[in-house]
Amino acid sequence: MSLEIEDTNRQGPASRASLLTGAISVAAILLFVGTGSSVLAKTIKFYFEGGEPADRTLVIALLLNVALILFGWRRHQALSEEVRIRAAAEERAQVLASRDPLTGFLNRRSIAEEGAAMFTRAARRRKAMALVMLDLDHFKTINDMHGHAVGDALLRGVAAEIASMMPPIALTARLGGDEFACAFLFDPAEPVTVERIAEKLVSRMAMPFEAEGLKLHVSCSLGIARSDFDCASIDALMRSADIAMYQAKKSGRNRYAWFDQSMERELQVRNELESGLRLAIPRQEIVPYFEQQIDLASGRLHGFEVLARWEHPTRGLISPDLFIPIAEETGMIADLSLSIMRQAFLAARDWDPALTLSINISPWQLRDAWLAQKIIKVLTETGFPASRLEVEITESSLFDNLPLAQSIVGSLKNQGVRLALDDFGTGYSSLAHLRALPFDRIKIDKSFVISLNENANSAAIVHAIVGLGESLNLPITAEGVEDGEIEARLRALGCAKAQGWFYGKPLSMTAVRRLLAERRLLLQPAATPAAATLIPGQRLVG
Numbered sequence: 001m002s003l004e005i006e007d008t009n010r011q012g013p014a015s016r017a018s019l020l021t022g023a024i025s026v027a028a029i030l031l032f033v034g035t036g037s038s039v040l041a042k043t044i045k046f047y048f049e050g051g052e053p054a055d056r057t058l059v060i061a062l063l064l065n066v067a068l069i070l071f072g073w074r075r076h077q078a079l080s081e082e083v084r085i086r087a088a089a090e091e092r093a094q095v096l097a098s099r100d101p102l103t104g105f106l107n108r109r110s111i112a113e114e115g116a117a118m119f120t121r122a123a124r125r126r127k128a129m130a131l132v133m134l135d136l137d138h139f140k141t142i143n144d145m146h147g148h149a150v151g152d153a154l155l156r157g158v159a160a161e162i163a164s165m166m167p168p169i170a171l172t173a174r175l176g177g178d179e180f181a182c183a184f185l186f187d188p189a190e191p192v193t194v195e196r197i198a199e200k201l202v203s204r205m206a207m208p209f210e211a212e213g214l215k216l217h218v219s220c221s222l223g224i225a226r227s228d229f230d231c232a233s234i235d236a237l238m239r240s241a242d243i244a245m246y247q248a249k250k251s252g253r254n255r256y257a258w259f260d261q262s263m264e265r266e267l268q269v270r271n272e273l274e275s276g277l278r279l280a281i282p283r284q285e286i287v288p289y290f291e292q293q294i295d296l297a298s299g300r301l302h303g304f305e306v307l308a309r310w311e312h313p314t315r316g317l318i319s320p321d322l323f324i325p326i327a328e329e330t331g332m333i334a335d336l337s338l339s340i341m342r343q344a345f346l347a348a349r350d351w352d353p354a355l356t357l358s359i360n361i362s363p364w365q366l367r368d369a370w371l372a373q374k375i376i377k378v379l380t381e382t383g384f385p386a387s388r389l390e391v392e393i394t395e396s397s398l399f400d401n402l403p404l405a406q407s408i409v410g411s412l413k414n415q416g417v418r419l420a421l422d423d424f425g426t427g428y429s430s431l432a433h434l435r436a437l438p439f440d441r442i443k444i445d446k447s448f449v450i451s452l453n454e455n456a457n458s459a460a461i462v463h464a465i466v467g468l469g470e471s472l473n474l475p476i477t478a479e480g481v482e483d484g485e486i487e488a489r490l491r492a493l494g495c496a497k498a499q500g501w502f503y504g505k506p507l508s509m510t511a512v513r514r515l516l517a518e519r520r521l522l523l524q525p526a527a528t529p530a531a532a533t534l535i536p537g538q539r540l541v542g
Contacts, residue, residue: 100174102152103159111173115183115234118171122227128188129227131181133241134162134201137219137253139178146214153211154218165200181238188228191258198222198256206254221248222256230261243267274326276312281336286310286323288344289506293358293477293499296491301519303356305392305499306344307506308336324362333362338378345384347509352521358390358420363397369404372411379415386416392443394422398433409437420477425461434472442469446480446500453485466493 098110106114115131122129136158143151155178162180163172170184186193205220223244231237244259246267251257280286290304310318327333341359348357365371379386391412398405409419420441421434425448434442444465451458462478469476478490481500490498507515516522 103156103174105159105163105180106171106173108173108175111171111175111181111183112234112238114171115238118183118185119227119234119237122185125185126188127185129183129237130186130194131183131225131227131237131241132194132198132201133175133223133225133238133245134180134182134205135221135245135249136178136205137221137249139218142216142218146212146216150212150214150216154209154216157209157211158205158218161204162201165197165204167197181241188226191226194224194226195256198224202254202256219254221245221253223248223259224256225259229259240264270326273318273323274330277310277323277326277330277332277336280310280312281332281339284339284343285312286336286339287509288340288347289508290344290512291499291506292503293356293497294503296487296495296498301355301521302497303358303388303390304512305358306340306360308340309506309508328362328364331364333364334368334374337362337365338374341375341378342382343509345378345382347513348388349383350523351516352523353385353388355516355521356388356390356418357384358392360392360422361397363394363400366393366397366405366408367400369407372408375412375417376415386412387418390418390420390441392420392422395424395426395433398437402433402436406437413438425465434474439474441477441496442474443477443479444495446478449478449480449486449490449500450482452489459489462490462495463493466495469496470494 098106100107115129119129121127139151139154142154155174158178159172159174159180162182166172166182167184170182173181175181202220202222205218208215208217210216223241223246225231225237225240225244227237231240240259243263244257247259247263248255248257257263277286286308287310289307289309291307292301293303293305294300295302308320308324310320310323312318324333327336337359344357344359348355361371368374375391376386379389391409393405393409413419418440419438420443421437421439422443423445424442426445442465444462448458448461448465452462453459466476468474475496476494477497477499478495479499481487481490481498481502483502486500487498487502513522
C-alpha cells in the first residue's frame with residue numbers, strides 16, 4: 001500500500017495536469033457541439049436566405065471553443081510524448097537494475113529472483129534445476145597486464161560463449177568480476193546432459209580468446225549443484241554451486257565438480273580452523289617444533305629445522321598441512337611465521353653456538369618487500385645471531401617476482417643469514433635460479449630420498465643433485481631419511497647433511513631442551529660452551 005501511495009505522490013502533478021487538460025478539452029467539445037450547431041445554422045441562413053446574422057457573442061464563443069480544442073489536442077500530444085519518454089526511461093532503469101551492463105546477463109539480484117521462479121517450476125514439473133557457477137582462472141593477471149578495457153572485452157567474449165552453449169530456456173548471469181552463473185532444467189535421471197554442457201564450457205574457456213587484438217588464455221573452475229539433492233531454496237542451491245566451484249579450484253582449476261555434502265563439511269571445518277587460527281597466533285598456540293639435522297660425515301648434531309605445530313587446547317596437536325594453507329590464503333602466514341621465529345630464536349639463545357636453525361619462508365611472504373627488515377628486527381630483539389640462521393625458500397616461490405626475491409635475499413645475506421633452496425627436484429630445477437641467487441645449500445625433497453633404495457629413477461635424481469652440488473660447491477641436505485640403509489647410501493654419495501624420522505620425530509621446545517641438556521649442548525652461565533661431540537658408543541637420536 002505504501003508503495004502505491006509513494007507512486008501516486010511521485011506521479012501526482014503530471015496526472016492532475018492531464019486530468020485538467022482532459023476536462024477542459026471535453027468541456028470545449030461539448031460547448032462546440034452546443035454553440036456550433038446554432039451559429040453554423042444562422043450563418044448559413046444569413047448567407048443563403050438573407051436571415052439575421054449569428055449572435056456576435058456566440059461566434060466568439062465558437063472561436064474560443066475551437067481554440068480550446070486545438071490547445072487540448074496539442075497538450076494531449078505533448079503529454080503522450082512525455083508518457084512515452086517516461087515509460088522508456090523506466091524500462092531502461094528496470095533493465096539497468098536487473099541486468100549487467102557489460103554482458104547483458106542478469107545480475108546477482110535478478111538471478112536470485114528469476115531462479116526462485118525456475119526452482120518452483122522445476123518442482124512442479126518433476127524436473128531438476130541445475131545451477132552452474134563459473135569463475136575464470138587468472139583473470140586478474142590479464143586485467144593487471146593489459147588493462148580493464150581488454151578485461152571487459154574478454155568478459156563480453158566469455159559471456160557470448162556461455163550464452164551459445166546454454167539450452168533454449170536458461171538463465172545466465174554475471175555475479176560480479178569474473179564470476180558467472182547459469183541455470184536450466186533437466187531430467188533428474190539424465191545428469192549427463194548437465195555434464196556435457198559443463199565439459200563444453202571448460203573446454204571452450206581453455207581455448208584462446210581474441211580481445212582488442214590480443215590472443216588471451218584463461219581457463220575456468222566450474223561448480224554444479226542440482227535442486228533435487230537436499231536444496232530447499234534457490235539461495236541454498238547457489239551456495240552449493242559456489243562451494244563446488246571452489247572445490248574445483250582447489251583440485252587444480254580448469255575442471256568442473258558436482259556438489260556433495262562432504263564439501264560443505266570440509267568448508268565448515270576449514271572455517272572453524274580459520275576462526276581458531278586468528279586467535280591462536282596471538283595466543284602463541286602455534287609453536288615451533290624442531291627436527292634434527294645431522295652432519296653425515298661426523299654424525300654430529302648440526303642444527304634443527306623449525307616446523308610449525310598448532311597445540312590446540314581441545315583438539316590436540318594439529319598438523320601444519322591443515323592450517324598453513326589457510327594461513328597463506330588469508331594472509332595470516334606473515335604473523336604466524338614471525339611468531340614462530342621469535343619463539344624459536346628465544347628458545348635457542350642458550351644453545352651451543354655451533355647449532356643452527358633453518359626456517360621455511362612461504363612463497364606468499366616473498367611478496368613482502370619488507371620481509372628482510374622484519375626478520376632482522378626479530379633477530380635483533382631476541383639477540384639470536386644471524387650467522388646461525390638459515391632461510392629456506394622453494395624454487396616455485398621465485399617465479400612471481402625474482403627481482404624482489406633477490407632484494408630480500410641480498411638484505412638477509414648482508415646480515416650473515418644463509419640461504420637454502422628447498423625441495424630441489426620437485427619444481428623446475430632451474431640452474432638459472434641457482435645462478436641468480438646466492439644459495440649456500442641445496443635440499444633434496446624427501447619424495448626422492450624415501451624411495452632412494454627402491455626406485456632407480458629416484459636414485460639417479462639424488463645422485464645428479466649431489467653431483468650438481470659438488471660442481472657448484474654447494475653442500476647438500478637430504479630430507480626424509482627413515483632408516484640406516486638410506487643414511488648409508490647418502491653418506492656414500494657424498495651428501496653433507498640429513499634429516500628425517502630416523503633421527504627422531506620433531507621435538508617440542510621442552511623435549512629439545514631435554515635432549516640438548518643430556519648431550520651437554522646448553523650453555524651454562526659460568527661455563528664455556530661444550531663441543532657438539534658424541535661420547536663413544538652414545539646413540540645420536542633421541
